[in-house]
Amino acid sequence: MKPVQAKIQQPTAPRLRLPEDRELLAFVFARFIDGEMTGLSEGHALNYAPDLASADFLAKQIRDEIRHARMYARLVAYTAPGSAVPRAGYLLKQIMAPLSGRVWAEHCFLDKAVGERWVLSLMETLIAHVDDKKIVTNLKAIARDERGHIAFGEQQTRAYAHSRWRRYYLWGLFLRVDFAMGLAYRLLRRMIQRRYSPAAAQLLKVFFTDARQGIAQHTADLLGVRLNRSFVQMLFCQLVFLLKSPFAGRFHRTPYP
Ligand SMILES: [Fe+2]
Numbered sequence: 001m002k003p004v005q006a007k008i009q010q011p012t013a014p015r016l017r018l019p020e021d022r023e024l025l026a027f028v029f030a031r032f033i034d035g036e037m038t039g040l041s042e043g044h045a046l047n048y049a050p051d052l053a054s055a056d057f058l059a060k061q062i063r064d065e066i067r068h069a070r071m072y073a074r075l076v077a078y079t080a081p082g083s084a085v086p087r088a089g090y091l092l093k094q095i096m097a098p099l100s101g102r103v104w105a106e107h108c109f110l111d112k113a114v115g116e117r118w119v120l121s122l123m124e125t126l127i128a129h130v131d132d133k134k135i136v137t138n139l140k141a142i143a144r145d146e147r148g149h150i151a152f153g154e155q156q157t158r159a160y161a162h163s164r165w166r167r168y169y170l171w172g173l174f175l176r177v178d179f180a181m182g183l184a185y186r187l188l189r190r191m192i193q194r195r196y197s198p199a200a201a202q203l204l205k206v207f208f209t210d211a212r213q214g215i216a217q218h219t220a221d222l223l224g225v226r227l228n229r230s231f232v233q234m235l236f237c238q239l240v241f242l243l244k245s246p247f248a249g250r251f252h253r254t255p256y257p
């Protein structure tokens, strides 16, 4: 499978710098902290990890996410010393809230293979476009861990998605995330144009167009389906997700030895 790579290496690519872009970088790192804190809810998945090796992986991942949250908090303090951690608006929070799976396969697909892929993609965009050694070094260290989490999620997804219905269903769940990201871009675009530098606005556009398309293609390849943005499929699979979720997980206790 081809690695996800946004087409962001043009010589004219925008650069983010300190102190000019400190507000934007602090805002992005604060959103990363939100994501890492959500990652702590990986703990719930211990209830339905299928075996001890998976439970062990989750335990290690939780330690990773706690360490990442601390590193991002230090990056916020480094980029915008003395200012409070910037908060996300209500609407943005709702859109970006992770659609966490409540059975093992949904968890591995939505949280790890898709959710963390989006985060990694944003990190890679920053690594390629930020002119600050300390920030880049920290992001590279975190990205290494995230790649491990994604690889585990993808491996579990491949093992699960062996029937046509399962592939159809997971792709429908993916579309919910994909549409949410499209909406997030519309919301963020105006705010970034108003508040931050032209380089930031250009970078955001590159990220939400190229990276979004790259992730959609990568996910379609992972599931072995055609890249098809069907609103009907998204709604139908979301309905199935909501209907079966109240029961999911409760009767799926881990058969530990
Ligand atoms: Fe993380």
Ligand SMILES: [Fe+2]
Residues within 6 Å of the ligand: 039, 065, 116, 145, 146, 149
């Ligand atoms: Fe992670």
